[in-house]
Amino acid sequence: MIRPLNAWLVNLTLMALTLALLAASIYVGRGGELLTDKFRTMVEIDRELAWLVLTEVRLPRALLGLLVGATLGLTGAGLQGLLRNPLAEPGLIGASSGAALGAVLVFYFGMAVGSAMLVPLGGIAGALAALATLYLLAGRNPSIVTIILAGVAISAFCGALTSLALNLSPSPYAALEIVFWMLGSLTDRSMAQVWFVLPFMFVGWLLVLSTARALDALSLGEDTASTLGFSRRSVTLRAIAGTGLAVGAAVSVTGVIGFVGLVVPHLMRSLVGPRPASLLLPSALAGAALVLAADLLVRLPTGGPEPKLGVVTALIGAPFFLWLILKTRREHP
Amino acid sequence: MHLSLTHVHASLGGTRVIRDVSLAARDSAFIGLIGPNGAGKTTLVRAVAALIPHDGLIELDGQAVAAMEPRARARAIAYLAQGAGSHWPLEVSRLVALGRLPHLAPFRQPAPADEAAIARAMHLADVENFRGRDVLTLSGGERARVLLARALAVEAPLLLVDEPVASLDPYHQLGIMEVLRAYANEGRTVIAVLHDLSLAARYCDRLVLLDKGIVKADGRPDEVLTPANLEEVYRIRAIVGGEGERFVLPVARTD
Numbered sequence: 246m247i248r249p250l251n252a253w254l255v256n257l258t259l260m261a262l263t264l265a266l267l268a269a270s271i272y273v274g275r276g277g278e279l280l281t282d283k284f285r286t287m288v289e290i291d292r293e294l295a296w297l298v299l300t301e302v303r304l305p306r307a308l309l310g311l312l313v314g315a316t317l318g319l320t321g322a323g324l325q326g327l328l329r330n331p332l333a334e335p336g337l338i339g340a341s342s343g344a345a346l347g348a349v350l351v352f353y354f355g356m357a358v359g360s361a362m363l364v365p366l367g368g369i370a371g372a373l374a375a376l377a378t379l380y381l382l383a384g385r386n387p388s389i390v391t392i393i394l395a396g397v398a399i400s401a402f403c404g405a406l407t408s409l410a411l412n413l414s415p416s417p418y419a420a421l422e423i424v425f426w427m428l429g430s431l432t433d434r435s436m437a438q439v440w441f442v443l444p445f446m447f448v449g450w451l452l453v454l455s456t457a458r459a460l461d462a463l464s465l466g467e468d469t470a471s472t473l474g475f476s477r478r479s480v481t482l483r484a485i486a487g488t489g490l491a492v493g494a495a496v497s498v499t500g501v502i503g504f505v506g507l508v509v510p511h512l513m514r515s516l517v518g519p520r521p522a523s524l525l526l527p528s529a530l531a532g533a534a535l536v537l538a539a540d541l542l543v544r545l546p547t548g549g550p551e552p553k554l555g556v557v558t559a560l561i562g563a564p565f566f567l568w569l570i571l572k573t574r575r576e577h578p
Numbered sequence: 579m580h581l582s583l584t585h586v587h588a589s590l591g592g593t594r595v596i597r598d599v600s601l602a603a604r605d606s607a608f609i610g611l612i613g614p615n616g617a618g619k620t621t622l623v624r625a626v627a628a629l630i631p632h633d634g635l636i637e638l639d640g641q642a643v644a645a646m647e648p649r650a651r652a653r654a655i656a657y658l659a660q661g662a663g664s665h666w667p668l669e670v671s672r673l674v675a676l677g678r679l680p681h682l683a684p685f686r687q688p689a690p691a692d693e694a695a696i697a698r699a700m701h702l703a704d705v706e707n708f709r710g711r712d713v714l715t716l717s718g719g720e721r722a723r724v725l726l727a728r729a730l731a732v733e734a735p736l737l738l739v740d741e742p743v744a745s746l747d748p749y750h751q752l753g754i755m756e757v758l759r760a761y762a763n764e765g766r767t768v769i770a771v772l773h774d775l776s777l778a779a780r781y782c783d784r785l786v787l788l789d790k791g792i793v794k795a796d797g798r799p800d801e802v803l804t805p806a807n808l809e810e811v812y813r814i815r816a817i818v819g820g821e822g823e824r825f826v827l828p829v830a831r832t833d
Contacts, residue, residue: 464665464676465665472651472656474653
């Protein structure tokens with residue numbers, strides 16, 4: 246076992262790192278001049294433009310990176326605790342596939358051009374529909390296995406419908422739009438979208454955080470948790486609904502950003518130890534830091550088109566995950 | 579503490595496993611729940627812990643356990659499951675501390691009283707030496723004591739343990755039984771599901787012999803562990819011996 250570091254030290258360091266990355270995310274790229282000496286020498290119209298870029302482009306992008314990363318890290322850690330399985334990730338319960346389908350349908354019917362808010366609206370509707378289906382499929386007192394199986398079924402079905410939408414897409418342009426959106430990105434988002442997803446995420450976070458102690462008790466199994474005073478039904482409902490709301494909201498604005506929810510709790514486990522409740526806050530912070538960092542990476546000038554965020558997180562995440570598996574294999578042969 | 583079961587019935591997957599069990603227990607008792615495989619011992623203990631529904635009445639100090647507020651019930655009844663374990667490589671002291679969860683107010687850290695209870699439980703179960711170790715790296719005997727310490731840390735007036743000595747060597751079996759005996763001597767009630775009849779005879783104040791969901795015998799170990807009862811319920815011929823150092827040695831099947 247790796248000796249856990251002082252949890253507060255880890256949390257404070259991660260907080261500082263996240264804030265630094267948030268500042269960098271706002272500053273890096275065009276519009277950053279606003280914060281430099283160059284601003285004073287600019288003509289009025291350029292100043293206005295720079296200010297506009299900063300508040301209307303940079304800020305929502307950075308804030309969404311923060312919110313989405315924190316959501317993925319937190320819900321990943323919560324879900325791994327609930328299912329007592331280190332392979333669980335927020336996409337497992339089907340809410341993100343539902344959100345993706347909802348958003349894709351908006352593109353499919355050509356409504357995305359009408360209003361920037363219709364895509365997230367479709368995404369949230371899809372996530373809620375997926376959660377409602379999960380609730381109906383899993384029954385009143387859902388077991389872990391039922392939830393996973395129902396989640397897999399919903400994900401597969403939503404995935405198939407998304408493919409169908411691509412398949413039957415009215416124009417190559419719409420298909421391309423759908424594909425690009427699904428790759429996950431923080432580009433060209435607005436403050437309106439930030440305000441739109443915030444309440445869903447906030448409620449989702451609170452629901453997941455409310456299960457912290459129950460997740461600790463679940464380390465010893467469902468029966469023991471139950472005899473420690475935690476109702477299985479209530480804990481499961483809160484954790485799943487919270488994850489669905491927050492992740493559904495995240496996917497509805499940014500598309501699918503993979504691997505963060507899976508990898509971050511693993512990374513934090515090696516820093517603060519395996520107790521599920523102690524993983525929630527560090528995972529949220531590290532998730533935010535990771536997504537912000539990855540989003541800075543995609544902005545590096547390459548000459549070609551900007552790589553999509555979801556592609557980059559998976560590109561970083563997958564090899565890292567392999568390394569973790571190899572490390573675990575060495576420790577527990 | 580007064581536990582009473584009145585005409586309790588319980589089912590498992592549609593089959594009646596517990597039929598009309600009535601029992602009562604008062605504080606400071608170590609009760610062994612014995613009987614062959616499938617007699618309903620685990621089901622009965624799980625019904626008392628309110629883990630499965632039951633018909634009839636199970637009351638603790640005059641309150642139906644099924645109707646108790648979950649946290650209040652968790653403070654009153656501690657339960658150690660059969661073959662319990664940890665899903666994560668938790669540090670021993672952290673794992674034992676989970677026993678205090680029913681006592682913690684929301685958003686509050688453990689109070690000195692909680693720390694004291696954790697220390698007492700670790701002392702009683704003799705796990706202080708590996709308090710900083712990862713529970714998954716301990717031997718079977720050590721791990722069993724750690725998990726027992728978690729249940730002791732609740733400091734509930736009623737402790738239910740399901741086969742606490744299964745798959746342990748004699749040394750560790752005696753260790754666990756001594757811990758349970760000491761816990762009962764502190765004025766609490768321990769109900770343990772046991773398969774080792776000699777250990778049950780030596781450590782328990784009282785034995786309840788279950789057979790096909792019915793209480794076949796209930797009383798002092800020497801009253802319950804008679805050759806006739808063993809032959810009828812366990813279908814074995816056994817040598818029951820010893821005066822102070824009672825033992826049961828199965829020698830042959832009778833069917």
